[in-house]
Structures are given as structure tokens and as C-alpha cells.
Amino acid sequence: MTNCSTKDVDALTQKLDLVIYVPVLVFGLALNIAALVVFCVLLRKWTESSIYMTNLALMDLLLLLQLPFKMHAAHQKWAEDKKLFCSFLESLYFVAMYGSIYTIVCIAIDRYIGINHPFRAKQVRSKQNALIVCILIWVFVMAMTSPIYTFREEKSGNFTCFHEFSSKGWSTEIIVCLEVFGFLLPAGVLVACSIQSVRTLKASKNSDRSRQAGVRIIYSSLAAFLVPFTPCHVAIFLQYLVRNSFISDCKQQQNIALFIQVSMNIANVTCCLDALCYYFIAKEVRSTKETFRLSINRARTNSSSDV
Structure with a gap:
């Protein structure tokens, strides 16, 4: 890439950064702070879902706090x-991104267990286990992104962060x-859990x-x-193919x-897309309880009929 200039691309993306980052920063901060207020203050009782959603909101806020530095560095x-300091900010950015990915996947797994295995859910799903999983997510993504501190060239002079x-x-x-x-492993787990959960819901006798x-x-x-x-x-x-001369x-x-x-830039929009999850969270708590109750009753009925 040394003989190929990307100055025109850089100039264009600098403008795109302002168009995308400013609205994402404004709406993202408002939505995620509001979500934390709801989950941590207004909700009378913590649930597994609200713990995961609180963790997701914290991850989103951490990512949003890096956007002003990204705009300045651009x-x-x-x-x-x-x-x-730049490596520290880059590390936090990717901690937030992949922390969000794994939190969304854990929400899908938690939902899958509750809908498809209601008896096992009573043993596996708990507020304490949800909190432990969230802590493990933070530890895992921090360890996974630690190599970023070695990604800076040793050459002297000014540089472009991010x-x-x-x-x-x-x-x-x-x-x-x-x-x-x-990406691939979390995406596979998420899609598989989502497909199974949707099938179970559509086949259920709920309203x-x-x-x-x-x-x-x-x-x-x-x-x-x-x-x-x-x-x-x-x-x-x-970009890997470019940097290794395959392209x-x-x-x-x-x-x-x-x-x-x-x-x-589109990936950063996830801070606002997660608001869809926040919007449905109250319904999820109520509908999940109903689903668990009906699933357990149905399982008990099937067990009785087999006997």
C-alpha cells in the first residue's frame, strides 16, 4: 500500500465521521443513560434479563466515550x-465492541434455555449466574484485546490514533x-439459539x-x-488481504x-440499535415469565400422559 495513496478516502471518511458519530454520540448517550436509570433505579426487582441489558448498556457507553477521541484523531x-494513551483508548474501544457482541450472545443463550428447556432453566438461570457471566465477559474481552498494546510501530514522530x-x-x-x-463463533451461536427459540415460540400455545x-x-x-x-x-x-499483499x-x-x-462507523451504530432491546425489555420480562409457566405446564402434562 506504500505506492497507493488513500488521501481522498481519508478526506471523505473525515466528513462521514462527523455525519455518523455526532448523532450516534448524542442519541446513544441519551438512550443508554436512560436505560441504566431504568434498570438500576426504576425497576423494583432485578432479573437475569435486566442484568444482561445493564451490562450491554455499560459496554455501549464505554464505546461511545471513545468516539470523541476517534473524531479528534481523524x-x-x-x-x-x-x-x-492511544493504545489504551483503542483497547477500550474493542473491549466495548466485543463485549457487546458476547453480551448479546449470552442474552440469546439465556433466552433459549428459558424457552426450550424450562425445567433446566430453573437450575441454570439465576441473578447470581447472570452477574458472574457478565464479569467473565469483561475479563475475557480485556484479555482478548490486550495485544493491541503491541500494535504500534516503534518509529518516531507523530501518528494517527485508531x-x-x-x-x-x-x-x-x-x-x-x-x-x-x-464474530463467526458468536454469530453461529446467536443464529442457532434464535432459530430454535422462534420455532418453539411459534409452536407454543401462548396467545x-x-x-x-x-x-x-x-x-x-x-x-x-x-x-x-x-x-x-x-x-x-x-484489509488483511491488502496488508499481506494478496490484493x-x-x-x-x-x-x-x-x-x-x-x-x-456502521458498527458504532449498534449503540443505538441496542435501544430496540431496551424497548422490548419490559415485555420480555413479562412474556418470558408467561412462556416459562406455560412451557413447564405443558412439559408436566406430557410427562403425565407418557406415564
Whole structure:
């Protein structure tokens, strides 16, 4: 890429950053702060769902707090003595992104267990277990993103934060782990759990209104994952091909450079898309309780009839 200039792409993405980041920052902060107030103050009783949603809101807030630094870095180079601070911000950004991914997946698993295995749910689902899972998510994503501190070039001079990772950051090992454990594996689990949960809800004897509410919750969670995170991970893979000289055409490199910047901007929109989950959370608590009760009654009836 040394002989292929991306200055025009950089100039365009600087404008796109303002168009996308400012509304996301304003609405995202308002929605997530409101969600924390509802979950931590207004709700009288904590549930497994509200614990996971609180964790998701915290992850979103952490990501939102990095956006002003990303906007500043896009328009101005940073001094050499700020490399460690930059790596710290980059690490927090990816902690928030992949923390959101794993929290959404855990919500889907928790819902799947409750809907499809109501008896086991009583043993597995608890507020304490939900809290432990959230803590483990934080520990896991922090450990997973720790290599970011080694991605800065040792060369002296000013640099662009959130950009200009060294070749180590685009190594095959790093990208394979990122794509598999950061996206493909969580996406597979989420889609599988969502499909099974939707099938169970549609086959249940609940009221149409209850079924529709449950299906909407699942589809909103699926959209909050696939819409923002699929394009950016496709773009990361394409940029890996560029950085490792599998793609050498300058025009393709410029298109990929634009694609990765736009897709990362779209990924940040997840902070607002998660509001769909917040909107349905009250309905989820009520409908999930009804689903559990009816599922347990149905299972007991089937067991009695078999005897």
C-alpha cells in the first residue's frame, strides 16, 4: 500500500465521521443513560434479563466515550508521547465492541434455555449466574484485546490514533482469532439459539400477542448483532488481504480502505440499535415469565400422559 495513496478516502471518511458519530454520540448517550436509570433505579426487582441489558448498556457507553477521541484523531495527528494513551483508548474501544457482541450472545443463550428447556432453566438461570457471566465477559474481552498494546510501530514522530497499526496487528494469527472468536463463533451461536427459540415460540400455545412479542424481541436482538457487525468483519478480512499483499490493485485497495472506514462507523451504530432491546425489555420480562409457566405446564402434562 506504500505506492497507493488513500488521501481522498481519508478526506471523505473525515466528513462521514462527523455525519455518523455526532448523532450516534448524542442519541446513544441519551438512550443508554436512560436505560441504566431504568434498570438500576426504576425497576423494583432485578432479573437475569435486566442484568444482561445493564451490562450491554455499560459496554455501549464505554464505546461511545471513545468516539470523541476517534473524531479528534481523524482530523489531527497525535504526538509520539501519546502512543500508550492511544493504545489504551483503542483497547477500550474493542473491549466495548466485543463485549457487546458476547453480551448479546449470552442474552440469546439465556433466552433459549428459558424457552426450550424450562425445567433446566430453573437450575441454570439465576441473578447470581447472570452477574458472574457478565464479569467473565469483561475479563475475557480485556484479555482478548490486550495485544493491541503491541500494535504500534516503534518509529518516531507523530501518528494517527485508531489507524496505522503495524504489520503485527494484521498477522494471520491475529486476524483468524478475531474473525473466528470475535464474530463467526458468536454469530453461529446467536443464529442457532434464535432459530430454535422462534420455532418453539411459534409452536407454543401462548396467545398470538405473546408469541409475536417474543419473536420481535429475538429478531431485534439478531438485527442489533448482524446489521452492524457483519460488514466490519468482512472489511477487516479484506484489509488483511491488502496488508499481506494478496490484493495489490490500487483501486481495489482504495475501495477497501473506504469500506472498512464506513463499516466501522456502521458498527458504532449498534449503540443505538441496542435501544430496540431496551424497548422490548419490559415485555420480555413479562412474556418470558408467561412462556416459562406455560412451557413447564405443558412439559408436566406430557410427562403425565407418557406415564
